[in-house]
Amino acid sequence: MIKIVISFIEVLLEMGCVGICGSDVHYLVNGRIGDFIVKKPMILGHESSGTVAKLGKNVKNLKVGDRVAIEPGVPCRICTHCKEGRYNLCKDIVFCATPPVHGSLRRFYKHAADFCFKLPDHMSLEEGALLEPLSVGVHACKRGEIGIGSKLLILGAGPIGLVTLLVAKAMGAAKIVITDILQSRLNIAKKLGADVTYLIQKDRLEKDVVADIHAIFEGEPNRTIDASGAQSSIRLAILATKSGGVVVLVGMGAPEVQIPLINALIREVDIRGVFRYVNDYKDALELISSGRVNVKSLVTHNYKLEDTMQAFETSRTGAGGAIKVMIHCK
Ligand code: NAD
Ligand code: ZN
Numbered sequence: 001m002i003k004i005v006i007s008f009i010e011v012l013l014e015m016g017c018v019g020i021c022g023s024d025v026h027y028l029v030n031g032r033i034g035d036f037i038v039k040k041p042m043i044l045g046h047e048s049s050g051t052v053a054k055l056g057k058n059v060k061n062l063k064v065g066d067r068v069a070i071e072p073g074v075p076c077r078i079c080t081h082c083k084e085g086r087y088n089l090c091k092d093i094v095f096c097a098t099p100p101v102h103g104s105l106r107r108f109y110k111h112a113a114d115f116c117f118k119l120p121d122h123m124s125l126e127e128g129a130l131l132e133p134l135s136v137g138v139h140a141c142k143r144g145e146i147g148i149g150s151k152l153l154i155l156g157a158g159p160i161g162l163v164t165l166l167v168a169k170a171m172g173a174a175k176i177v178i179t180d181i182l183q184s185r186l187n188i189a190k191k192l193g194a195d196v197t198y199l200i201q202k203d204r205l206e207k208d209v210v211a212d213i214h215a216i217f218e219g220e221p222n223r224t225i226d227a228s229g230a231q232s233s234i235r236l237a238i239l240a241t242k243s244g245g246v247v248v249l250v251g252m253g254a255p256e257v258q259i260p261l262i263n264a265l266i267r268e269v270d271i272r273g274v275f276r277y278v279n280d281y282k283d284a285l286e287l288i289s290s291g292r293v294n295v296k297s298l299v300t301h302n303y304k305l306e307d308t309m310q311a312f313e314t315s316r317t318g319a320g321g322a323i324k325v326m327i328h329c330k
Helices: 022-030 125-143 159-170 183-191 206-217 231-240 261-266 281-289 305-317
Strands: 010-019 047-055 067-070 108-112 116-118 151-155 175-180 196-199 223-226 246-249 270-273 299-304 324-328
Touching: 010 067, 010 125, 022 305, 047 108, 047 125, 067 125, 116 281, 125 159, 125 281, 125 324, 151 159, 151 206, 151 231, 159 175, 159 183, 159 223, 159 281, 175 183, 175 206, 183 196, 196 206, 206 231, 223 231, 231 246, 231 261, 299 305, 305 324
Parallel strands: 151 175, 151 223, 175 196, 223 246, 246 270, 299 324
Antiparallel strands: 010 047, 010 108, 010 324, 047 067, 067 116
């Protein structure tokens, strides 16, 4: 039997659900994302939830049997970023399934108790795991200052674009238009409440796409969130956004892209990055528990832990219209 030793501030978790993220697939297929290189065998998984099986001596916020969502990054807590409340920028953050740190796709896993969020009885372990991508959407919408006056353009209707759509609606955005290169993804966005969807066609000129977007908005969007990472999309974000507006970049594609930066400068379009989430899990949890956001339909496929390879294959190929593939650990 393997014995897992937990510290004073950790809990041992019997894992419940782990969702597959594009980055998990990337590490499995390519062995690296940018400078993060898998050099030794690494356990994947960071979108997860579980049930508390054992408490560290000093843990007061949880008890055995609690079902929790796991925020996968535990920062150092002592650097200036941590102290200033922007712990997502901590250089020493220990983040599940970012090499060399193992992830949470296993039967038992230990984690810092203050990065575990108790789920109310009416929330499922699947929803707990979905708090991870949802928190990215929450952070993106906060960075974009989404509210009742927002005319929002979202670029990319993958899981991240879709959760951003759900959060922006809950935050009261006046009009939301979402783009993708795949009609199948736009169909889902429409079902989830996008006001208008726009299919990006390869051979359409950039200036014509900008004109199309402005025609749809009957004006210009004052907020744009890119959730695709494509260069053409980041360019469109800048060119289509109203002067004085905000562009939020969430999608991560090539490390360097060519963009009309001077256009953004002369029109005072603010460009803001997003790195994961920071103090957003609680808000994401409340969005779901209050019923203001429903993420259940994002889960298109379910697998047992024993069928993990098949689950990854489904996620990688997008077979059967896969959006979020969920692995059940027990
Ligand atoms: P995904 O690949 O499933 O979704 C991307 C979507 O963008 C797809 O539906 C794709 O068809 C679409 N797309 C591609 N080119 C496009 C274009 N030119 N215009 C419009 N749509 C286009 O990935 P995801 O899981 O939804 O994640 C989205 C992006 O966000 C990825 O780049 C991912 O790496 C990134 N991400 C960033 C953070 C962060 O902290 N910044 C966190 C999570 C994910
Ligand atoms: Zn730190």
